Structure formats: structure tokens, C-alpha cells
Amino acid sequence: QVELVESGGGLVQAGDSLRLSCAASGRTFSNYAMGWFRQAPGKERVFLGGISGSGYSTSYKDSVKGRFTISRDNAKNTVYLQMNSLKVEDTAVYYCAATVGGIASMVRGMDYWGKGTLVTVSS
Numbered sequence: 169q170v171e172l173v174e175s176g177g178g179l180v181q182a183g184d185s186l187r188l189s190c191a192a193s194g195r196t197f198s199n200y201a202m203g204w205f206r207q208a209p210g211k212e213r214v215f216l217g218g219i220s221g222s223g224y225s226t227s228y229k230d231s232v233k234g235r236f237t238i239s240r241d242n243a244k245n246t247v248y249l250q251m252n253s254l255k256v257e258d259t260a261v262y263y264c265a266a267t268v269g270g271i272a273s274m275v276r277g278m279d280y281w282g283k284g285t286l287v288t289v290s291s
Contacts, residue, residue: 170194172264177285186257188249190264197245203272204249218272254289
């Protein structure tokens with residue numbers, strides 16, 4: 169199993185940028201496709217972006233394309249979520265997740281989850 173720890177959340181103002189990090193344990197990090205998800209109060213947990221084990225392939229939820237960017241550094245066992253032009257409606261708990269299935273795109277398809285980090289965007 170792999171342990172995931174998110175960091176970088178906090179309180180920001182609308183229009184600000186924030187970069188979240190997810191540090192993974194283990195020595196086979198590159199074997200996992202990684203994804204970022206979020207869950208707002210009263211809402212379902214939803215997919216934001218995914219990245220292949222190699223880091224060469226990415227995918228995004230349509231609503232965050234152009235604002236959010238996912239990347240990874242396998243030498244550091246870390247995946248990142250760069251968030252720009254944050255909006256109040258981006259307020260949520262953000263989760264990092266891993267899968268050995270080859271692609272990250274659905275909540276039900278992920279094998280391991282971090283505990284989440286809270287991002288609060290104020291106006």
C-alpha cells in the first residue's frame with residue numbers, strides 16, 4: 169500500500185493562486201497513476217485532474233481546464249496541483265489519490281487516498 173499526504177491548503181482570496189502537494193510513501197511511485205479530487209460541503213467528491221505514472225499524460229475536468237494543472241516529480245515521490253484564478257466556488261477539501269489501474273479519472277477507480285487538505289477561497 170501507499171500512504172499519501174496532501175499539503176498546501178489554506179485560506180486565500182478569490183483570484184489568488186495556490187499549489188497543493190501530495191507526498192507519497194514507497195519506492196514504486198512511478199507505477200501509480202495519480203489524481204486530484206475535491207469535495208465541497210454537501211456535494212459529491214469529484215475528479216479534477218489526473219496524470220499517468222510517467223507524467224507524460226494528463227487529463228482534466230472541463231470546468232478547470234486552463235486554471236488547474238497537475239504535474240509530478242517521481243524522483244521526489246510528489247504530485248502537484250497548481251490552481252490559478254481561484255473562485256469562491258473552489259472552496260472544498262482537496263484529495264490526492266493513487267491507482268495501479270493505469271488511469272485516474274473516477275473516484276471509484278482509485279485505490280489509495282490521502283486525508284485531504286482544506287482550501288477556502290474568500291471574496
